Amino acid sequence: MKKHTTKLTSKSIEGSGLPTDYKRAIAEYIWNGFDANASIIKIDFTANEVGYIHNFSISDNGTGINIANISETFGNFMVSLKTNSFSETGFVKGKKGKGRYSFSLFCNKAKWDTTFKSDDGRFLNYNIQINKDEIQNFETIDTVITKNKQNGTEVIFEDFFALTSDLLDNEDFENYLANEFGWFLYLNKERDYKILINKHPLNYKTVIADSDDHEIPFGKFIFKISFLRWNEKIGDKYYYYFLNSNKKEAYRKHTSFNNKTADFHHSVYIESDYFDLFKATKNDHPVLDDSFNQSNPTFKVLIDHLNEFVSSKEKEFVRNLKADALIEKYNRNSIFPFFSNNKYDKLRKEDLENVIKELYSVQPKIFQNLSIPQSKTIVGFLNLLLDTDQREHVLNIVDNVVKLSDADRLELSNVLKTTKLSHITSLVKFLENRFKIVDILKLLVFDLKKFTDERNHVQNIIEDNYWLFGEQYHLVSADKNFEILLNNYYSHLEKNKKKPEKIDNKNKLQRPDIFISRKSEIIDGSDPDLTIEENIIVELKRPSVIIGTEQFQQVERYLRFIIEDERFNSVTRTWKFILVGIKLDEYIKDLHVNQKEKGKKYLIQSIKNYEIYAMTWDDLFRIFTIKHKHLIDKLEFKSVVIEELEQKGINLNKEATDFLTKIALSKNEKIIADEPDDLPF
Structure with a gap:
């Protein structure tokens, strides 16, 4: 046995920053083992029924402690050879050699039984012993050659005064070790690194x-x-x-x-x-x-x-875990505004929840540390904004509160743009307005026909809702004499024209009810290098007027007037004249039959690039039904749209609902522009 003394006193060692918790002290010995290239650390202990520890040791399969370096390891307290430790938390863990003295926190003696491989290839074993009372001294017991060709060190602790078995055999101790060594065991999982507690692997x-x-x-x-x-x-x-x-x-x-x-x-x-x-x-x-x-x-x-x-x-963590918890909390604390139990309101709430989740993912601070009234305010504000066509302004508002990165702005912008609910909301409002307009017209034409005239009642509605005659037309003028009408039309085509032209025609003061021209031109079917400009003139008749010879001749005069005006007689322009009244007489019906071979419903005359159509108000309303069947037919959320319309008092008849199928709402704008092929306008 040989006695060694460090260069410091026992008081210096005790005041050098040793662990003050038994878990921390034990962790130091485990780190010492890993620092010595161990892959397996074993913690073994036995105790009696009252918790007194009989045996407690920590062993490893590392390189052992070479006795040739004993004066540089145990002998120099603050200068350990392990200057590059695995230590993660910042405590020394072998870098300065303090860990070996940690036993003094819970017992009076520690003994190292170590085996190392010498330079000549032999396996040598010896013991090192330190007593708490003389902590500045350590003893080494004579080195012997061992037949056990296995490196490693076992630290055996004796004479306990502040450690019982219940402190080692509990979940808190294992959780501490898992937190301390989990990262290291994870990084070395391919090499099967382990910490065994009484032969059971630590579940890090x-x-x-x-x-x-x-x-x-x-x-x-x-x-x-x-x-x-x-x-x-x-x-x-x-x-x-x-x-x-x-x-x-x-x-x-x-x-x-x-x-x-x-x-x-x-x-x-x-x-x-x-x-x-x-x-x-x-x-x-x-x-x-x-x-x-x-x-x-x-x-x-x-x-x-x-x-x-x-x-x-x-963001993945916030979106998948924290955001769901936030939504649950908001539901529990009644933060959300009231939503009905219908499908549409369920989708509105889902949309609001998704936007909140995305905002929370991009910038959690927006929703953190808010009182219940503050939370209700911000959620209520978002709900109001999302129900309008200004929903994308959420992005600007958030950006003024917290600075967003370019990636965050793009991600949030995509969420606000692509949500299906915004399409549903817009579509419901769109359909609601159109059905109400048609209901008002039906009321005027069928129920209040004694009091209705075309100029003061019907025309005022039609000129603001010209989509009844085709989405493709642009309202140029309504209820104007032809001189003003045609100059308005001309200025629509030639925006730089400043001076109106005089029209030398005795019929120039005649007044068609509405004049609509197509916004864009179509390809000429006979010559793909040319385009055809489509134009439409509508003559509305009060409900008491039956469409007959007199009304037909009136439209013919319009037609002849345009033919005779050299500004409007190009063969690359087409003109459609539409007569609308409560009923058609037999003469007009015969004209329909006469034009039947041309395959255009309601056509009564066709001359060159001029066509005249005649229809009843009921025909016009049926066209509306057909067109909107065609639209609703392509909606993905048909049941939601129908339910919301019914909530607003708009009931689609069974004939309309029979046509409903599914298609993406993202195509709404194109759908609205499309029309059934067999309709003339």
């Missing part, structure tokens, strides 16, 4: 809520990136840990996500032989030798990738 996975591994090449280096999200808080700050090829820490850097999202407990470990040459410096100036530091271009690119990667993990 219980503290890991999420994990993600991937590799990326930068230049000639490969970086293995391991992301861990913890179930519990692991410290005040979160770090990127940069590890060399031996998994030893070369550098650490705060992530940029330390305070943004509550409960986003995370660590990121980056392994590469790039960090074998890494030398961190206080200033980010390029190094002059072959090593790397923070100013190296590869390192900067790596940091950018890490920030983007962790940002995506944070």
